[in-house]
Amino acid sequence: MKLKLLLAFLSITFFFSCKEEQMDISPAQLELGKYQLEVKGSTYDLINTIELKIEGNVIGSGIIKNSGESEDLGYNYYFTGKYTMKDDVISVFQESYFQTASPSKLFDSREMLILVMAGSESSDFIIKSNYTELHLICPSNSLCVDQPIYKKVE
Numbered sequence: 001m002k003l004k005l006l007l008a009f010l011s012i013t014f015f016f017s018c019k020e021e022q023m024d025i026s027p028a029q030l031e032l033g034k035y036q037l038e039v040k041g042s043t044y045d046l047i048n049t050i051e052l053k054i055e056g057n058v059i060g061s062g063i064i065k066n067s068g069e070s071e072d073l074g075y076n077y078y079f080t081g082k083y084t085m086k087d088d089v090i091s092v093f094q095e096s097y098f099q100t101a102s103p104s105k106l107f108d109s110r111e112m113l114i115l116v117m118a119g120s121e122s123s124d125f126i127i128k129s130n131y132t133e134l135h136l137i138c139p140s141n142s143l144c145v146d147q148p149i150y151k152k153v154e
Helices: 002-023
Strands: 033-040 044-052 057-066 072-086 089-099 114-128 133-136 149-152
Touching: 044 072, 057 089
Parallel strands: none
Antiparallel strands: 033 044, 033 149, 044 057, 057 072, 072 089, 089 114, 114 133, 133 149
16 A cells, blocks of 8 residues: 555656656757748759757758759858747847859859848748747848748757
């Protein structure tokens, strides 16, 4: 009988400790991961990626593929920076932005991209659908027709 009571007590304790751990997850941990936006073209597809990492770090890239294929041809751009989160808005600050050396070149290897901006450009996104989508907020000085939606992939 004492063994059954002990097992019941341990089960209840384990249940509540697991439940408590789940409640300790902060929104700042929920948004971590990789988000992608695919732009399909007739010849090439562009896979835009934003990866939110711990301690507010962010990495972004645009990878070119032949339309409908899975093999990466190369990078169109790449950036590193920081992000902040307030309520349901994530602000991404691009601190280093790299792109192809020639405007006529659509893609290149990551090592061949050149630094074109070192500073702090920012973009704001609203988190939607339980942290599975990032919706770009159109800047006040822009005309946005379609609002890009990045979907969480990892």
